[in-house]
Amino acid sequence: MNRRYEGPVIDPHHHLWDLSLNRHPWLKKARGTGGEMIxxxxxxxxxxxxxxxxxxxVANQNIVASVHVEAGWSDDHPLDETRWLDSLDRSTGVARRYVARVPLDSPDASRLIAAEAENPNVIGVRDIVSWHPDPVKSFAPRANRMSDTVWxxxxxxxxxxxxxxxxxxYPWQMEEALSLVRDFPETLFVVNHGGSPADRSKNGMALWRDGLRALGGQQNVRLKIxxxxxxxxxxxxxxxSKVIHHCIECFGANRAMFASDFPVAGLHGSLDxxxxxxRKAAEPFSLEDQRALFFSTANETYRLGLE
Structure with a gap:
């Protein structure tokens, strides 16, 4: 029987915000609708x-470093989120690296990307493409962004x-994403949230399983669980655990990593x-694989430079 992993942990996906800055339109909208969204x-x-x-x-989880992922900061204030993060006390390893927000189809995308890249703490960019025919469930302004030449x-x-x-x-966009990652073999892609298995019907889960397996076959793609x-x-x-094990089956421990997505995931469970x-789902795997899932994959993917 394999032992449970008790070593250092990197959390490669969480968010921080200060509502007094009034920089997060989606949170402001949620306040105005009584909190009901998505x-x-x-x-x-x-x-x-x-x-x-x-x-x-995270006090009980031995998290030694984390990656802050853009938290829906307003496009009217580009570059300000990473500058705000730079102003925080990050000496404990919290937000050691950042994934910044840049709208890739913006006329200013080239300048904004160059400016973010000058910050040694910025290791990546996210521009959400999750589109849903129901506007309430859509995170992207339009469909088929990954096929758009400007984007x-x-x-x-x-x-x-x-x-x-x-x-x-979303899983129904994975075929389009497969073409994207094949067309950009020099880019390292990290799929968020296990590929977002939102449609829990039999057909919906089959679409997610097949799409994730196809993306897992591309060596320039990694996965955050x-x-x-x-x-x-x-x-x-x-x-x-069924979802977790399929994720690991598709990507392997060396290209998959556990992440909290706090505080958002806290809507449906505590971090502990x-x-x-x-930890329990990872127990059937070797300690080396468990270390990859909790630490090594994130350390290498986001170039955290930890021993």
Missing amino acids: FGSLTPILRDYGVEEYRRD REGLRHLSRHGLVFDLML SDLVAYDNKWTFESL EIYEVF
Whole structure:
């Protein structure tokens, strides 16, 4: 019987925000609608979430470093989110690296990418492509962004600077994503949230499984196993572990990593509950594979430089 991993952990996906800055339109919108958005009420996270709040949530998990992923900062204030992060006390390893926000189809994308790349803390960019025919569930302004020539040119600038691209999408977009990652073999893509298995029907889960397997066959793609509880609000260990094991089967431990997506994932479970699921689901794997899932893959992907 394999031992449970108890070593150092890197959390490669979480968010921080200060609501007094008034820089997060989606949180402002949620306040105005009583908190109801997308996959339920956001009311519990409509509060400041800074370094200390995050540290309290992760206190039991031996997290030695983390990656801050853009938190829907307003496009009217480009570059300001990473500058705000630079102003925080990050001496404990929280937000050691950043994935910044740049709209790749913006006329200013080239300049913004170059400016973000000058910051040694910026390791990647995210421009969400998750489109849904129901506007309430859509994170992207329009469909088929990954096929758009202007958007792709923005991605090309990203590749020239050697930045990682965090890819947040729905399973029905995975065929389009497969063409994208094949057309940009020099770019490292990191699929967010286990590929977002939002459609829990038999056909929906089959589409997710097949699409994730295809993406896992591309060596320039990695996967964050994060916020699975957003798509499985009545989760159990058994329901989450099936998804986790398929993720690892598709990508292998050396190209997959566990992540918290806090505070958003906190809408459906505590951080300790979620990491308990990760640890228990990982037990059948060797300690070397467990170390990859909890530490090594994130360390190498986001160039954190930890021993």
